[in-house]
Amino acid sequence: LGEADARRTRLGRGIGDALQRAAARPLAGMLLISDGRSIDSATRASLRQFAGAEAPLHTVLLGSSGSVGDVAVRRVSAPRAAYQNDPAPVRVELSSLGGGDGVSGRLNLIDEATGAVIETKEIVVRGESSEHTIAHRPEEAGQRRWRVEFVPDEADLVDDNNSASLALEIVEKLGRGGGVR
16 A cells, blocks of 8 residues: 555545456455545445445444544633732633533643642533633732643643633732722
C-alpha cells in the first residue's frame, strides 16, 4: 500500500482499485478498515463484481462510538475592586459542544502570582452555554491577577480553551467607622 497522504477518503475508488488488481485471480476476501467517512461510494459495477466473487467482506471500524465534547471558558467577569476579607465573586461563562447530558468537572480559581489554587468548585456544564460563580475572600490588599480554569472529569477535545485570566484590586477595609483605605 502507498502512503496515506490524501486529504479525503474515497472508499468507492479504493474498492474498485482493489477489485481491478485482483481481476483475473480468485478473491479470498476483502478487508475494509475505515472510520465510515468517504466522499464517494462503490459503483454498481464494483458491487456486482465483488458479489460475483462470492468472497467475504471483513470490516474494521475505527473511531469512537460517541464524540468527545469540548468545554471552553468563554468569558470571566468580576468587580474591578473588592474589599479585603469579603467574598469577591467571579462569574464564569462556559460554552459546551457535544457534551450530551452535561460535562462534570472542577472550576478552579488560581492566584497567578503563586500558582496556588485558592478556590475550587465542582460543577456540571449543561447546554451550549452556562454561567457559574466562584468566590474567594482575599486576605491581603493590593492588585491581584487570578485565572479561572475548568478541569473536566472526562476527555476534553481542546485543552487550550479551558482557562481565562482577570485582574482586580483588593481594597483594605477600615474598622468600625467604615471607609476605605
